[in-house]
Amino acid sequence: MTPSARGDLFDPACPTRRLLDRIGTKWTSMTVKILAEAAPDEVRFADLRRRIPGVSQKMLSVTLQSLVRDGLVSRRVEATVPPRVHYRLTPLGASLESALAVLRTWAEEHMADVDQANQESER
Amino acid sequence: MTPSARGDLFDPACPTRRLLDRIGTKWTSMTVKILAEAAPDEVRFADLRRRIPGVSQKMLSVTLQSLVRDGLVSRRVEATVPPRVHYRLTPLGASLESALAVLRTWAEEHMADVDQANQESER
């Protein structure tokens, strides 16, 4: 068996898995949400950092880079000193936000049920 | 600062984060999908394992335990030798499936765009 055979066999057929790998990372959904709320305005790096409690500079940078690479977010640099960098959802990112909004609604409506189920399991 | 202060400060207010932590695990969405397609019928452990390519016995077990604890899946044991264990989506699990279906649709419609954006970034 080739080294890649086991891992590649079922993955390519599952775009959902790949989507979840992206939005499942710790800071992605919050970042997208903030950018969506600000849209169509841009948001600066420092603003994002302030509005995402607990995110480190590195992880916000990594998260935004991924979103930009994926075409979900656009990046604009003001060539000043010091530089200002602005981020904004692309149309593709905005369409993802719609899907994420459905998840948020479900979470707000039903996570209490999930919590209750967990408490009942403990007994 | 109390030991829990940093981690607890922003988490409780975010049910979405907690939902993503659950459905973001590697095998959860596929398991829910298969159980949803079979509903209202039950599916046996061995059947699930066969229908989820690449899942290990341990991870399927862990995944199902989580789903049961969360009240999303019900578990029924046939007291035979050897035992047979059957799983089925609960109504709560079925409602989650509706939300996941939205994600799947987005993935199927748009992950190609994401892939293309990545290819263009490489250049």
Add this chain to the structure above:
DNA sequence: CCGTATCCACGATGATACTG
């Protein structure tokens, strides 16, 4: 057949310090 226990590898995240 189904589940658990153990050990281990790897990636994601975080702390910190440094650069343009």
Add this chain to the structure above:
DNA sequence: CAGTATCATCGTGGATACGG
């Protein structure tokens, strides 16, 4: 201000073996 580099850490997932 924004981003990069480095190192340490932790959780997830996988291999394997064993138990009920």
